[in-house]
Amino acid sequence: MYRILEKRKLNPTVTLMKIEAPAVAKKAEPGQFIILRTDADGERIPLTIADYDRAAGSVTIIFQIVGATTEKLGHMETGDCLCDFVGPLGRATETEGLRKVAVVGGGVGCAIAYPVAKKLFEQGAEVHAVVGFRTKELVILEDEFAAASHRLVKMSDDGSWGEKGLVTDALRGLIESGEVYDEVITIGPLPMMKFVCKLTREYGIKTVASMNPIMIDGTGMCGGCRLTVGGETKFACVDGPEFDGHLIDFDEAIARSSMYKPFERAAHEATCNLFSKEVK
């Protein structure tokens, strides 16, 4: 069993959990992910590894409540156990040889961007973090990003936190002001990553995007997480989750990601109703 060692709400819908999983912690690297089930009847959901502590044998996950499973997970408390927790899956972020990098995170994607920024920072690379949220209330990991970057650019859609505008506006500003990056690493909602990649293509800057498609087994067996990269079919679970952003077919990925939206919404509502009944 995989015990919840710590639980912390980062904002109203985003929660951090440290999970006891020594075998996963021993091998985990930034960029990799795990798959978990809350209970024996639960679905398998992939979550990117936000942090790990090999000595303590723990793996940190950060998740946003969007469907029934994340809702259930959000109701679990320190000391509870997850039914299943498998990993680390996928390939680690390639950080070797990078000297100056812009890490562009959006929303809950910042939870995944952070360990990448941290690793680059620790390796001695110059890290510029560009992070965006819809509004101030949803901001996560501000102090962590500040500690793991040489320059932190804060953006919000409504101007309540940092500058008003999109991360792409901020990134364009940096590039136009003369900053020269070896690579841009972007993690966030698909439309955001699509436009970050479109922007960096204009400037010819190599860009890596971290994909988070629908997945079941996470070992290359089912093909549910497939996407088109440079005209080839790739599996995010074993070939990724990070790919050359200039080669990803984002429109296809966006369409595929909406496959179960109605089901997800209905299941989430049903779960919420269940929990609110329990409270009454």
Next chain:
Amino acid sequence: MPNLSPKKNSMPSQDPKLRARNFDEVALGYTAEMAVEEADRCLNCKKQLCVEGCPVGISIPSFIQKVKVGEFEEAYRIISEASSLPAVCGRVCPQESQCEGRCVRGIKGEPVGIGRLERFVADYHNAIAPEAPQKPVSNGRRVAVVGSGPAGLTCAGDLAKRGYDVTVFEALHTAGGVLVYGIPEFRLPKAIVAKEIDTLKALGVRVEVNTVVGKTVSVHELMKEEGFEAVFIGTGAGLPRFMKIPGENLKGVYSANEFLTRVNLMKAYRKDSATPIQHARRVVVVGGGNVAMDAARSALRLGADQVYIVYRRSLDELPAIR
């Protein structure tokens, strides 16, 4: 005098109209009387072609002779000498191209229903809930098996019977591999797979789920740090192949592996399942093998009005079992 009927004793099954809408097992199995009657069709040949056709060399005529005289437990013991998964193999082994494909009764009529008899014997044994098998004396040697599908489980069972200390590593949360994620409930009930795995556990086999060898732990670590002297890799067919058919990545297009995994392993056919699946009214299955049939039959049972199978050659060349 043997039973000279040219046809196999038919096995009761669910009514086609009814079974097309549920996930319960289609074939219901022989009664003891039916099994004895079918066993009587075996000529107990001197040259045992059926045994030659069996990949694990089950002593087929010997077990059938025991069925003939109603000694079903003895028949089970004979099968178990060679097979670790009789209730599974009796249902989903391709007998028509193996044991039954070589049976002399098949020259003029239908072969002996060896699969049906194996299934009957295994189910009989499991139903009377006998004591767990005796754990063999350990020889103290450790073997790791990667993958808990039919290959891994068979290897684990054979080694455990010889006294090896076997640990099976499985990437998914449930042991059984394709037997649990691929083959549908209506062809192979998952309770039967679980029962066969419990038998292996009683023999001393350990099963570690949620372990992706190569990711969570490496083969090198298993051998150098964890004390396994040998590693059997039974990881199966691996990645599904996509064929660059235009549109194959559109919403609503599944690989058989994904569709069947959602249905079987994740129980998406149940109303209360947490795992979503498309409930389509019109479904096309591309391909004509057994997996295509599993997908088509599952789609029908999920409530589709029309299911089409599209196959590139003629009906006679369709590779699925008839």
